Amino acid sequence: MSELKGYAGQLLDVDLSTGTINKVPLDPQLVRDYIGGRALGIRLIMEEYGDNYADIDPLGEEAILALMTGPYAGFGGAKMNAVFKSPQNGAMFASSVSGDTPAALKFAGYDGIIIRGKAKKPVYLYIENDKVEIREAQHLWGLDSVDTHNFLDRETPNRTEHLYIGPASENLVKFGCILANWYRAAGRGGSGAVMGSKNLKAISIQGTGPAPEVADLETLTASISAAADAGLASGMRNYGTTGGVYTTGYRSSAEPVRNWQSEWHNETQVQAQFFKAEQWIRNIWADYGCTVACSKLGRIKSGQYAGAIIELPDYESGAYFGPNLGVYDINEISFLADLPDKLGFDCIEGGNVLAFAAELYQRELLTAEDFDLGKDDEGNPIVPEWGNAKAFELLAHKIADREGIGDILAEGVYPAALALSEQLGEDVTKYAVHVKGIAVGAHGVRSEKDGLTRGKEVAYGLSAHGGDHCSTVAAVDNWLEGSVVYDTIGTCLFWHRTLSAEDTLTWLNAITGFGITEEELNGEMVPRWVTMQRASNLLAGWTAADDRNPDRFYEPLPDGPDAGKRLDPDEEKAKMKEAYAFRGWDENGIPTSETLKKYGLEFLDAPLAKLRG
């Protein structure tokens, strides 16, 4: 058995090309330095790619998909990470997904799954403790993600947990995502496209073993119990993040409105209590071990989508498929926000690229014929005008099916903007609201009122995940990148926000016995993990010139109490230089040899030396 406490001590390594299945022990020293989840997954893959990093095709047979739990899995944590080279921007991505799956994987005896190669035809992986099978999945191919879950439930034992993709990922939509528990998703970066490229429809996990031995069960039990009590007090418990659909616009002026042409609105009907009163049928729905229970299940009772079963919407999907598309009918918002879950693509990139297309229609750069969305009951062409929910529903399906203009939009907002610029003979990349090829989260920085984006100049520019709002940086002299710690230990930001850093570390140390201090975590470990991800961005071809905000954020806000506020590109460049210096990166944002050595990342020195020139 492994000397590691709280870990299963091994990874499942599956090669779909050859059908080879191996169990690989974890290196205890590597685990001590990288803990698990996001950091450990990225380290394992980057080390394996080595000098060939730039040449690896993210959707090629040689690409690796890692599904990594952290030490928290089974001990109260409900998150695991899909780790992969992003088909969207070529950098290393770790996208977290919650549910009962992480615990099931640990109870089955694994800390993670490494998927390699490509199956000849659609398959799914079935894991029942020691027994691992590659099964045919032709009958599941083409099913939407909700039905995929239901069919998998029918052919596996009770309480088997699943990870799976929807039709968008089968069709290699670049921002396709991996889903779990019907409505949870590893949304960002294109994890599902990687899974789809391997012809892997699903992974079903039946874990009936005990959780591994921990360092201090008594303290752990106390931590879990205290956190369960704290979770009950979380503001997320009553309304999830749905409240933001109104407040982030009205109160914070930080919400995408019509493709970020504005960030403010005062549409009072989109407040959370109306979603609750009108739609929610299950108000408390939790993942393993969680008492925040921010998920809500709803049913639309009136309007053109009456009868549809939906979840929440959460803030990101609600904002991106609501105000960002000019849609303010709560039934239409909920229906549209739920589509990405069913079709299986990232709701942020999806809502962003839909609005991008709609802005091109608004500016008469694209026409009704370009969209080809059919005709309405009165024989008029359906066009993506702001607020036309039907048009956006049809366009979302076109993206998932890669049909017509959907084939271009399925590449993601930045590649789509590049392609359309060429096609239209006019630069439209300025309408693509992205950072390093990743659509920004539904959190604007111009008003300075959004909690997630305090360090407005560097927040998105320094994020190793580009536009991912969960990886934004709070200040120039701060390493901490959003939820990098929670992604790595395998638990949820919303829950841990109710706890102190000390509580979190006490919990982690009770599981692992690592004795990690706050000082070590923030002074050594987080810098190590962030620097490593930075290297992947550089190796993917992104440079210091890309450490910036989207063009739109340099335009002044047009309305609301913060009208006129904008970002100053010169100030941003100066702050970025400061941040580079703080982090031990050279003036081109490349980590120096000394920095790499300091954090034990010598394996990256040779590849980065080529970039230093």
Next chain:
Amino acid sequence: MAEQNNEKKQLSRRDVLILGGGSLTSLLLAGCRPEAAEPTQAPAQETAANEPVKAPTAAAPTNEAPPAPASEVNTVPARYVGRHLESCSGCRLCEQACSQYHEGKIWPAASRVRVHEFYPGIEFPVLCYQCGNTPCLPACPAEAISINPETSTIVFDETKCLRTTEGADCTECHDACPGNAITFHPEKRIPISCDLCDGDPQCVKACREKTLVVNGMKLGAASPEEIAKTMRNAYIVPGVSDLQGTDESYS
């Protein structure tokens, strides 16, 4: 604020345990006592205190458990674990607590209470109903099941059970139970079932949603599948059976 409330809740529960005493008189009197009435009101107070900004509208439907009537106040000893299924979130803290008590480690598959999830958003705990009829008892071909006179819960004699003596795959007790509440230990293979933790059920202590309540809402035994379908129909959540031969169950 939150800490105070949690503190209060724990104290309240402890108070009640002290108060109970187990005699019929105290059980009957419990509803009349102001001290005993307090915990039943605690949930409502707590919810209100935790949402100072967004008080729920009166019209808003709620899945939270209604305050238990005074007659359901916790007492010692526990005769059964009652269930308010509609409030279950599916967090599975009950499974963690149960397995820790019985196995000394977190081991949901070996828990005496299991949380099922057949449909999205519909999760609920299943454990021995303490039905009193004990159809499991005569169903056992090896007469390995008896009643613990102290707790009135069923006990399995491992030395008689065919699963241990003959390595058989016998499931007679599980099948005879109308609630399928008897499960099998994933490693030892023996049947396992709720023993009320010697009178102090750990799952109830772990349950933050007030789904599991000592001597609370007594349910008639039904199979997990039946419960799931009933709840699914009540909340109009579509499910697997709608998918027979079609994939158009949604929208």
